[in-house]
Amino acid sequence: MLNKGITDLINSQINKEFYSSFLYLDMSNYYYDKNLNGFGNWFAIQTQEEYAHAMLFVKYLQNNGEKVVMSTIAAPENTYKDFKDPLAVSLEHEIYISASINDIYAVAYELKDFKTMQFLDWFVKEQGEEEQKSDDLNKRYDLFGVDARGLYLLDAELSTRNYSAPSLVI
Numbered sequence: 346m347l348n349k350g351i352t353d354l355i356n357s358q359i360n361k362e363f364y365s366s367f368l369y370l371d372m373s374n375y376y377y378d379k380n381l382n383g384f385g386n387w388f389a390i391q392t393q394e395e396y397a398h399a400m401l402f403v404k405y406l407q408n409n410g411e412k413v414v415m416s417t418i419a420a421p422e423n424t425y426k427d428f429k430d431p432l433a434v435s436l437e438h439e440i441y442i443s444a445s446i447n448d449i450y451a452v453a454y455e456l457k458d459f460k461t462m463q464f465l466d467w468f469v470k471e472q473g474e475e476e477q478k479s480d481d482l483n484k485r486y487d488l489f490g491v492d493a494r495g496l497y498l499l500d501a502e503l504s505t506r507n508y509s510a511p512s513l514v515i
């Protein structure tokens with residue numbers, strides 16, 4: 346069993362993770378539509394990762410005998426003004442998700458819910474890596490993406506990214 350406040354926050358986090366998956370699929374679609382298939386691939390893998398995160402939170406509630414409550418996933422805005430825009434939006438989004446996980450952590454800390462804190466430790470680290478990865482992509486785009494040749498090479502590099510399942514097993 347978990348505290349009701351923690352259960353509610355995790356249910357809300359499940360929705361945020363599914364929204365993240367949805368948002369990144371939208372970005373992937375945007376790039377495929379522009380024939381930037383490497384960027385499309387990079388975001389398609391982000392989509393898979395976010396889906397896997399949502400399912401880890403689902404499993405955590407199930408393992409603790411708590412009810413999983415599904416709620417409506419909002420539609421992404423889908424108004425990208427240029428090739429850089431999804432990269433900037435995704436960095437902002439990762440920062441928002443990190444703050445959301447930190448908020449759950451803070452409540453678990455208050456409640457001395459060490460089990461949830463231990464579960465969230467993986468996500469705290471993962472978010473640090475996600476922010477760094479996204480920031481790095483933004484910076485590389487600024488350096489190389491502004492001329493056609495650089496954009497072509499960066500797109501080719503991003504097409505080599507493969508999916509690997511989360512290292513957390515619960």
Ligand code: OFO
Pocket residue numbers: 362365394395398438439442471472475
């Ligand atoms: Fe769910 O990993 Fe980032 O957002």
